[in-house]
Amino acid sequence: MMAAGYDPVKYKISSIQNWNTVAPGYHSDWASKERGPFRSTAELIKAADIRSDDYVLDVACGTGAVSMHAARLLGPSGTLVGIDFSRGALGIAKSSVPTGHFAEMDAENIGFDVKFDRIVCQYALMFFPDPVRVLSQLWALLKKDDGKLAVAVHGMPEGVPYFSTVMEPVLRHIPDIRPEGAPTVHRFGNKADLQKVIASAGFSKISIEEFVFECEAGTFEEYWSDYMSTTANSIRATIEGRGLGVVSAIKAEAEEKARKFMKGGRIRFPWQVLIATAIRAQD
Template identity: 40%
Template sequence: MKLNHSDYKQRNMKIWNEVAPRYHKRWASVSKGPFQSTTKLIELVNINKGNIVLDLACGTGVVTKKIRNKVGNLGYVVGADTSTTAIKIAKKWNGKKSNLDFVNIDAEKFSFLKKFDVVTCQYALFFFPNAQKALKNIRNSLKKSGKIGISVHGSKEKVPFFSSILDSVTQYIPDYVPPGSPNLDRFGTKSALKKEISRAGFSKITVKEFVFHYSPGKFEDYWKNYIKYIATPLKEKLDALEYSEIKGLKQLVKEKTIQYTKKNGEILFPWQVLILTAKY
């Protein structure tokens, strides 16, 4: 069955509610690998003291926290996400502050009474099935002098941490990514990202490319953590495979990691990230 936008968002919200605690611990709260982008994003979008900022799809609040430190007590920051669990973690992790708020909203369906100086969105634009709708909401929430800062992962061949597994799994489980899901690397090139942002009416668009590195340990660690961290709907599909299929799948993944494996057995993946800034 093909998912429509609303089914996809429901499913994705459930997944994020389940994985948010693991995501926070393993990724977001450590500035390693792709998360070196948090500081870069804030630098590039040039947030100033006293700014009013929206961090859209804030997840567990890692970008939000750094923004709040940057705007200081005279500024104001709102972190917004559809996942109630992520927002709970964000609130706890950031602590109570009079100029920091976290709200549950859908990026495709929001409006605020106040207008923002800056809107940031890290690693989420590709999750919005109707990204244009989200971008138009962002633009409507900005002051005329406002700016946006958006980070996305590069296309799949530039992020082998994802593609080594995904390209292999989909050979064994063709509906691992359910039909109707948006393609998560559709904004993974400079031109595709720029085009999408320009279509929504933004100007002065600049995209910078970064290649970070991330070591998931040796192959066995990479594989073990994959099994440990995936959400239930995906785990169920894996569990339905025969033992021999799992063995074949693991071997296929291993082959894809060989080119990134060092002499001591550690894998070191390159990880391309694009960071876009633009004006209203």
């Protein structure tokens, strides 16, 4: 049963609208530069162990960061398919990976009747309203013999201060900004929670590896501007609608929290990432 105030359909619609807006900046400033957490893309691909003749599915492919790496490993008999619910992100993915096949599709309602050798998913599992439904569909789409899933998620708040440095003050000043029960970026940042949700969909031989990357976020003003225009884009109007006093208080608290990550006047955040692999258990 969904918590009061949280509507998964409205959440998806809002997410699609947000991603259509931020996709170009997200791609140019983060994904294409393999900045911060996107240094995990190469690690995710390594964990997936993609072979030249594999059929590969990139779930919630976004602007094609993972798809691009996967496509480089495929030969003439290999196939890359990417799905995402954001038309704006898919347009960039298609341009970035011309050899791939991309479709606008909701990961909770995948419409394929083919089997894949490898399925990859970077920074999306925690945002699905029903992650078990998604994972169960991915389990069914994997080949039985040696089909493999590889998933990357962000770590806990203390491990990803890029998010928490601003979001913790936001939640203190505007506690109702996030509907109760809504997905959060740190939802599977704990290894035990990530293991549990993957196992619940029928996967076996689950392995989880932790990585910590560094993210250069610039001066505090640069970090604040970047955060508000990308990560907080969907809630920015709500934050600013509470008035200059609230915004100033949030900003001041965030700046104080950011100081411990300052080196030479610039912020260098650690960024914890978990990468899980699993196989399809036999029926």
